[in-house]
Amino acid sequence: MICSAYRFPPFSAPLAQGERPMRPKPTLEELEQLAEIFSMTLDMICVADIHSARFLKVNDAFTRVLGYSEAELLGRTFLDFVHPDDLEATIAILREKLQRGEYVLHFTNRYRCSEGNFIWLDWLSRPIVEKGICYAVAHDITDRIEMEKELRESRQRLQDIVDFLPDATLAIDASKRVILWNKAIERMTGVPASEMMGKSDHAYTVPFYGKPRGQLMDLIWEENEAIAANYPTLKREGDALLAEAFSNALYGGKGAWIRMKASPLYDSNGQIVGAIESIRDITSIKEAELSLQESERLFRTVFEHAPVGMAVIDMEQHFLQVNRSICAILGYEAHELIGRSFNEFTHPEDRQGGVERWEQMKRQEAITTQAEKRYMHRSGRTIWTISQNALVIGRDGKPAYVVSHLIDITAWKQAEERRSQLEEQLRQTQRLESIGRLAGGVAHDFNNKLQAILGFTQMALLEAGEQEKLRRWLMMIQQAAEGSADLTRQLLAFARKQNIQPKILNLNRIVSSLIAMLKQLIGENILLTWVPEKDLWPIRIDPSQIDQILINLCTNSRDAIGGRTGTLTIETRNVLLDEAYCHGRPEFFPGKYVMLAVSDTGCGMEPDVKSRIFDPFFTTKEQGKGTGLGLATVYGIMRQNTGMVHVYSEPGKGSTFRLYFPHADLPSDEDAEKKPPRESIGGGGGDETILIVEDDADVLEVAQTVLARFGYTVLIANGPNDALKIVETHPGIIHLLITDVIMPEMNGKELGDFLKQRHPDLRILFMSGYTANIIAKHGILEKDISFIQKPFSVQTLLETVRTVLDKPAP
Secondary structure, three states, rough: OOOOOOHHHHHOOOOOOOOOOOOOOOOOOHHHHHHHHHHOOEEEEEEEEEOOOOOEEOOOHHHHHOOOOOOHHOOOOOOHHHHHHHHHHHHHHHHHHHHOOOOOOEEEEEEEEEOOOOEEEEEEEEEEEOOOOEEEEEEOOOOHHHHHHHHHHHHHHHHHHHHOOOOOEEEEEOOOEEEEOOOOHEEEEOOHHHOOOOOOOOOHHHHOOOOOOOOOHHOOOOOOOHOOOOOOOEEEEEOOEEHHHHHHHHHHHEOOOOOOOOEEOOOOOOOOEEEEEEEOOHHHHHHHHHHHHHHHHHHHHHHHOOOOOEEEEEEEOEEEEHHHHHHHHHHOOOOOOOOOHHHEEEOHHHHHHHHHHHHHHHOOOEEEEEEEEEEEEEOOOOOEEEEEEEEEEOOOOOOEEEEEEEEEOOOOOOOHHHHHHHHHHHHHHHEEEEEEEHHHHHHHHHHHHHHHHHHHHHOOOOOHOOHHHHHHHHHHHHHHHHHHHHHHHHHHHHHOOOOEEEEEOHHHHHHHHHHHHHHHHHOOOOOEEOOOOOOOOOOEHHHHHHHHHHHHOOOOOOOHOOOOOEEEEEEEEEEEEEEHHHHHOOOOOEEEEEEEEEEEEOOOOOOOHHOOOOOOOOOOOOOOOOOOOHHHHHHHHHHOOOOOOEEEEEEOEEEEEEEEEEEEOOOOOHHOOOOOOOOOOOOOOOOOEEEEOOOOHHHHHHOOOOOHHHOOOOEEEHHHHHHHHHHHHOOOOOEEEEEEEOOOOHHHHHHHHHHHOOOOEEEEEEEEEEOOOOOEEEOOOOOOOOOOOOOHHHHHHHHHHHHHHHHOOO
């Protein structure tokens, strides 16, 4: 292209030595010769003046491409059509090339078309200085430029996308040179793309592992066990490779867990031409997984070793998971519970309530529930629990499963039941104490009155001679007094206030001696069967109390059988009660016992009646036919002797009373056997001197009269102070002191002890209707104490006085 010397200073520079001067403007003939050439090519060709840069000739292709006519172009300069933004650059290129001596000029610029648009032209020009012209050939490269632009933009968009990816991404070509290194991998490794692009020889692994080494992408081309060994979690998904590894060099040597995915890059022929790998920092995920694993391990440990039963239950009520405690509570192994419904193990009476609470949770009306609930142990026993359930909602907002806690409260329930039983026992004991206090208060005065009635009646019988009517009346008075005395004794026995003298004895002997009397008591319509056990263990009890027990129990059985024929069985047996038997029975204690059982085929008892049979004055008999103290007396005697009573009864099937006497590991006392009663009053008299101390005048007179009649010298005192004076003033020996126990001034025990200190040979006989534990502890007479219970008969008084006087001196 030719420019004027004015516009293009380099073109007007002096000619070099030997260079020919430019020729004048070409002739018309020369131009016409060129025109023929112009018309033969499809390229854009123009000829311009080298000095003015004006077009001298353009071919058809030139006008066709630009849209101008030849007339519009001729006379215009080359620079008139250059894009303003390209003008300075075009001039600068031309000047630079000409100054360097280049005469084949190649450049590109945008050129204006007739419609005002610009196209890209690729110019190749050759100035011919000697002719003063410049030939130029131009090619329209607009499509190529636009394509290159689009390609650059596409590449940029792709690069932006790759850089936008959160995962570190790199790619290599078939020569394993780095062709992609995105922003994420720059941030991860701290290495900019400018330093890594084009690198090979595994340079891209150094930021990850501190040295070059085989990488996951290498396995795209070949199987390599050494490289694969670096990735224990390696797996394939189609043609992609996935793995996880710890990269020790990342983040300044801090290291990180990374997850990698490598895939091949294919050309249009399906040949592998490279590989791309995405790398994600999964350290936080790994830490979360480890934390989750630790949490799961902790949960599993807590779940398995929790002291309460725990279970995970699906919404169909089936066990999904169970811990050791719930297995222990129910008595099953875990595999025996999983998959089964908890309702299978629920107590039948509690199933409906459990279903209702479950339905509430399914409807999400309740998220948590709590209730006392019974389950059935594998052994069949009932387990009391506190059942706590928590509903877990799934991601879909629907109930997913239930976490259940079971707290075994069976022991607490049993303790609560035992506490209730003990409270009832306490109330019963308090009632007994109240009755005992009442009985004690009444017994002393009442027995004194009975003593006077019984004593004078028996003395009157001695004086009545052959007067039958008078004797009959007196006998009726005596029987009434004795019946009243029995009633008082029963009341004291129930309240454990009667005085007893326990002995080591064989129960079989005592029962055997009573069989004949008991047969008469129950009547001929009842068959009495006696079943003693051989080698029965000894027990310690007052023999008279066995009489009371059997008479009351047999009387109760007789009344239960009524006028029908029936059977009454008395049996004895050695038994050993263990913890299992005593569990749930607060009145029972483990140990060795002798059992006395009385069974009948009577009418039996309803549960409400059975629960009250030992209550004082409770009776089911018609008015006037029972005092309600018979079984209460039995209960009181057993409690007084630390024994136990168990009753079994069903309506229509009879009753069985089992009495358990503690085993006494001692030989039987020789005097424990019953002595036959004396049939008549008389004998047992003497000539000794006896001092009687009694604050009740009637009793004092009775005792004086009886003893004086049978030969004794009798001194009387109406109280302790009077007795002391008599002892001080009496000139002779006093052989026996008979004293009431409860008196004003001082009690009989204190009086006896005082006199005994001064008269060691003095014998003492206590008498009382109620001792108030003065000479007895818990109703058991102290050792070597001689005692006679009011009201006593004349015969009993005489025999007892004689026995005391005849005892060897201490």
